[in-house]
Amino acid sequence: MPEIIIYLSKGESELFVEQSLQQLTPVTTDTVIAAVTIDVNRTYQEMxxxxxxxxxxxxxxxxxxxxxxxxxxxxxxxxxxxxxxxxxxxxxxxxxxxxxxxxxxxxxxxxxxxxxxxxxxxxxxxxxxxxxxxxxxxxxxxxxxxxxxxxxxxxxxxxxxxxxxxxxxxxxxxxxxxxxxxxxxxxxxxxxxxxxxxxxxxxxxxxxxxxxxxxxxxxxxxxxxxxxxxxxxxxxxxxxxxxxxxxxxxxxxxxxxxxxxxxxxxxxxxxxxxxxxxxxxxxxxxxxxxxxxxxxxxxxxxxxxxxxxxxxxxxxxxxxxxxxxxxxxxxxxxxxxxxxxxxxxxxxxxxxxxxxxxxxxxxxxxxxxxxxxxxxxxxxxxGALRVDSTSSNEFIRSVAFRNTDHTIALVLFNDGEEAENIAVNLQEAELVTFRIESKSAVSIMITV
Incomplete structure (x- = not known):
């Protein structure tokens, strides 16, 4: 299992706060999930x-x-x-x-x-x-x-x-x-x-x-x-x-x-x-x-x-x-x-x-x-290289990078008016699922 570090901003009282996987709101299996998929094989600019x-x-x-x-x-x-x-x-x-x-x-x-x-x-x-x-x-x-x-x-x-x-x-x-x-x-x-x-x-x-x-x-x-x-x-x-x-x-x-x-x-x-x-x-x-x-x-x-x-x-x-x-x-x-x-x-x-x-x-x-x-x-x-990230939900904005130490950094933002359920996938493998509130930002560091 990859090591995952997560920081969340959810309103003015909760800014860039580290979250454990257990602290994130879990997603039940019967809910609609927006898939955010990272493809490290498609690369763009160096940061x-x-x-x-x-x-x-x-x-x-x-x-x-x-x-x-x-x-x-x-x-x-x-x-x-x-x-x-x-x-x-x-x-x-x-x-x-x-x-x-x-x-x-x-x-x-x-x-x-x-x-x-x-x-x-x-x-x-x-x-x-x-x-x-x-x-x-x-x-x-x-x-x-x-x-x-x-x-x-x-x-x-x-x-x-x-x-x-x-x-x-x-x-x-x-x-x-x-x-x-x-x-x-x-x-x-x-x-x-x-x-x-x-x-x-x-x-x-x-x-x-x-x-x-x-x-x-x-x-x-x-x-x-x-x-x-x-x-x-x-x-x-x-x-x-x-x-x-x-x-x-x-x-x-x-x-x-x-x-x-x-x-x-x-x-x-x-x-x-x-x-x-x-x-x-x-x-x-x-x-x-x-x-x-x-x-x-x-x-x-x-x-x-x-x-x-x-x-x-x-x-x-x-x-x-x-x-x-x-x-x-x-x-x-x-x-x-x-x-x-x-x-x-x-x-x-x-x-x-x-x-x-x-x-x-x-x-x-x-x-x-x-x-x-x-x-x-x-x-x-x-030195990080931007890699491809796509979302199945138009309101979930994302950008992803692969650092020189091969860790993956992903920034997500829920630009919609409703909370959304998210599944983060690396290539075809699902890494983590959670619920993201409206107008909240999440940064995820993935060590694979």
Whole structure:
């Protein structure tokens, strides 16, 4: 008999709780059973992992607001594969994002000045909170992969003269490619290799209340093909280049980039704020050798907690993975009791962090996003191969992986309005039967 470990989330009062087979509601023989069948012979993408972002705000809250004991506990629960949920991907903003205490790049200058040699380039800002936390995370989980995405180039490189809005001036394409090299080299000196970069976060969105930069598909193709990739080759940098880094509703953008810079692009990065996850497969079908990554999705007040919000993360996470993604990365690792800090002038924030850190009381709260990520990250480990899983009931969503140690990880979600009886089958053999309540999530680790 295979060894089976089961974790269950059933409402806000019972989140990611280990269950013995005896604790699960048994299924009687005369009831209708939904069969979930795992086929390990049909394989798909290899997993890099799950995670969130050490934005300036998140890093400040964790590194400066929490006391040393709280910080150690949190970092362990986030990154330790045994004592915690083993997060294995972190996506860092390159400079300020909307979740930063002020607006900054790595080469800020007075108005009308330029620095084409990047003589004033510095990552000193990140050395205060972000880099120490990344180093600690990497020590807790040596399989951690670091991604990086800018919200804007330094203002002096742009048509707006500011990190707010505008486009990258053509005459600074090479300087901006040098800027990426300097960033990667500087982080490497701190023992932090950069696994992948994107040229621009949300390149089709140009808000005027936080750092942003419009970068149309044709400009991104040109930048990657003629400047960024050649610069990486020149400096012996093997960091992957992912294009797009925006919502599912514009697959035409990455398709355009890949048509012009196919050899220079390693994959596509996606967000969930528009469209649906099937767009990942549309582009994958057109460019089968390109990786798929999901690099940002935030929970927030626009979806009511608890059940609707928790269900959304689990449901969407399963679909992201079933549509070939090698990563599933949420947004802020931590926010405070006001969903901040945010850049000056941002206004009311409605986003939710993986944890909440109250700046007044210092209280640390693990949010629903932490427990939703746990259902995936705890058992689907880096290097796992997605294997086929099918359900005879349309409301029972599933995704399955075979880990490098040959254990099988299965995530199930009952998206229906009624409890359902489940039989989990590995190939033709029935492993376990149980009853799963409506809007409940179950993660199963099978040692065969």
């Amino acid at each position: 890099d992992g799950f995670g969130a972002s050490f934005t300036d705000s998140a890093a400040y809250l964790i590194n400066q607001v929490l006391d040393s004991e709280q910080k150690a506990e949190l970092m362990s629960k986030l990154f330790d594969p045994q004592a915690g949920i083993g997060l294995s991907v972190v996506r860092n903003p390159m400079g300020a994002s909307d979740y930063a205490r002020d607006i900054y790049s790595y080469d800020d200058l007075p108005e009308q000045e330029t620095d084409t040699e990047l003589t004033r380039f510095t990552i000193a800002h990140d050395e205060v909170d972000i880099i120490p936390l990344l180093q600690q995370a990497l020590k807790l989980n040596p399989e951690l992969k670091l991604m990086a995405s800018p919200w804007s180039a330094p203002g002096w490189m742009k048509t707006s003269g500011s990190m707010i809005a505008g486009e990258l001036k053509k005459e600074y394409f090479q300087v901006y490619a040098d800027y990426f090299v300097r960033y990667i080299q500087a982080f490497a000196k701190s023992g932090l290799p950069t696994y992948a970069v994107t040229p621009q976060n949300e390149p089709l969105f140009e808000p005027h209340h936080y750092p942003s930069m419009l970068m149309l598909a044709e400009a991104q193709s040109d930048f990657i093909k003629n400047y960024l990739k050649p610069n990486f080759i020149k400096h012996n940098i093997d960091t992957k280049i992912l294009c797009y880094d925006h919502n599912w509703d514009r697959p035409d953008y990455p398709l355009t980039v890949l048509e012009h810079a196919e050899e220079e692009v390693d994959g596509i990065a996606w967000h969930w704020y528009g469209g649906d996850a099937s767009a990942q497969s549309v582009v994958k079908q057109a460019f089968a050798d390109k990786e798929v990554h999901f690099t940002e999705g935030s929970g927030g007040e626009w979806i009511p907690p608890f059940e609707q919000a928790f269900s959304n993360v689990i449901r969407t996470g399963i679909e992201i993975l079933r549509n070939h993604s090698k990563s599933f990365v949420l947004w802020n690792m931590a926010l405070d009791e006001h969903n901040g800090p945010t850049v000056p002038g941002f206004g009311k924030s409605t986003c939710r962090g993986i944890v909440q850190i109250n700046q007044q009381t210092k209280e640390l709260t693990y949010t629903l996003d932490y427990y939703a990520l746990a259902h995936f990250s705890k058992f689907i480990r880096p």
